[in-house]
Amino acid sequence: DQQVKQNSPSLSVQEGRISILNCDYTNSMFDYFLWYKKYPAEGPTFLISISSIKDKNEDGRFTVFLNKSAKHLSLHIVPSQPGDSAVYFCAASSRGNKLTFGTGTQLKVEL
């Protein structure tokens, strides 16, 4: 049972444009959500998080939006840069417990 889903396995965006990565979840007990970036053969790197008491969190070029009623979150990257090309995982947890990861979206930012 995949509790965290990323339905787009890949996304291609032009440099300078906005990248929007989506994530859906099914467990209403999740109260903390995170986005990680991962390069091949490396561990994931934390990008940004959001608590369920908020609907938006912004950090530089990265903004995460949370729609609790739809059980949906998204990561916006603007402007997108070639160095952003990586696999992005969303993750969720309940009360600070273990993280459940989505299946990842491969982002490719083209020149």
Add this chain to the structure above:
Amino acid sequence: GAVVSQHPSRVICKSGTSVKIECRSLDFQATTMFWYRQFPKQSLMLMATSNEGSKATYEQGVEKDKFLINHASLTLSTLTVTSAHPEDSSFYICSARAPGQGALTFGSGTRLTVV
């Protein structure tokens, strides 16, 4: 920021042998560490939660006798893949949560290839 070091980054072993992977929290103490596994183009799957001074908690479907976890100190957890088989070939990643932080910090991962 918090740093988690994982060693080795890559290991090739023969079927039937055992391999030990180390995970260290370099600048903080971690009473709990998490071991994940990732197959190609798939999600990170939690294998077990390593608890300092007590037994690890394994996720459903993970064989505790095959994946031995030892968390002997507040900065070190080890995962030993015993009697490795080719199907154990995967990318293993450890993580820990620094005090006061909500996000997990991950190690750099270990690529295990069993031949």
